[in-house]
Amino acid sequence: MDMKIEVIENVFKYNRINAESNRELFGKHHVLALNILSSPGAGKTSLIIETIKHLGKSVNIGVIEGDVSSTYDAQKIKKYINQVVQINTGGTCHLNATMVGRALEKLDTGNMDLIxxxxxxxxxxxVGFDLGEDYRIVLSSVNEGDDKPVKYPPVFIKCNPVLLNKMDLIGISxxxxxxxxxxxxxxxxSAELLKFSCKTGEGVEKWIEWVLKQVKNKKGK
Ligand SMILES: Nc1nc2c(ncn2[C@@H]2O[C@H](COP(=O)(O)OP(=O)(O)O)[C@@H](O)[C@H]2O)c(=O)[nH]1
Ligand SMILES: [Mg+2]
Known part of the structure; x- marks a missing residue:
């Protein structure tokens, strides 16, 4: 019984140590790191693509794609930028700081503005795994229903900003x-709340403004 508790503590301790080295790397190169959390299908990949379309010419962007399996999302991103790494967790339901640390070795992190x-x-x-990011962001979407903050409070408590996608569906739900x-x-x-539709593009400019502001803040540090 005691042993089991110790193992769990060690997992988190190990993650904390690796998250700190990722954070140091991001700090050293003044690169802003965003960790996007959502249910499957809320629009994470779509939002990343929108971000690249808007900022890709002026901001050096790298992407780390986390999935249980496949390179499907990384391939989609690769159509827009070269700096993309896919992590397959092989069944694990979250990324950890060690996986991200390995992915960072494959990116040209020193020349990035945004990861x-x-x-x-x-x-x-x-929610429980710090990756060393500057911002942990939750992306909810209209089709998931309005009760997600009630049913999954930890993710909404720990994330800022809170994003709401698929606003184009609001009239039919x-x-x-x-x-x-x-x-x-x-x-x-105190969480910033941004609503938009990756499909119509409406409201996306507010997200782009937010990202750009944070990229500049990080560069100025
Ligand atoms: N109607 C609508 N569909 C969207 C929007 N954003 C993404 N989708 C669609 O939702 C599905 C899942 O999107 P994806 O970006 O792959 O979600 P992910 O699993 O969170 O990465 C795709 O079919 C997208 O085209 C949106 O704003 N409105
Ligand atoms: Mg995706």
Whole structure:
């Protein structure tokens, strides 16, 4: 019984140490690191592609794709940029700092301004694993329903900003935007909240502004 608790503690301790070395690397090169969490299909890859389309010419972007298996998402990103690494977790429901550390060795991190990490689609497990990122971001989407902050509070508490995608679907669903915002505010009053549609592009400029501001802040440090 005691042994089991010790193993779990060690896993987190080991992750903390590796997260710190990732953070040091990001700090040394003044590269902004974003860790995006969401359910499968909320639009993480779509948002990364939108970000590259808007900022790819002026900002050096690297992407780390996390999935249980396949190189599907990395291939999509590769159409836009070269600096992309796919991590296959082989069944694990989240990325950890060691996996990200290895992926960083394959990226030209020293010449990056922004590294976006697409975590494994899951609203629970990735929350507990610091990857050394500057911002842990949650992306919710209209089709998932407005109750996600109520059902999965830890991810909404630990993330900032909170993003809401697929706003183009709001008119044809019973998603109550007021309720969603109220519930997010209840558990994370200071979180920035950005809503958009990767499909129509509406609202995406607010996200781009936010990213650019953080990239500049990190460069200025
Ligand atoms: N209607 C709508 N569909 C979207 C939007 N963003 C992404 N999708 C679609 O949602 C599906 C999953 O998107 P993807 O980016 O792969 O999600 P991920 O699993 O979180 O990376 C794809 O079919 C996208 O085309 C959006 O804003 N509106
Ligand atoms: Mg994806």
């Amino acid at each position: 976006i990490i697409e975590n494994v689609g899951n609203l629970i497990c990735p 019973d998603f109550d935007l007021g309720f969603f915002i109220k519930e997010v505010r209840k558990i994370n009053p």
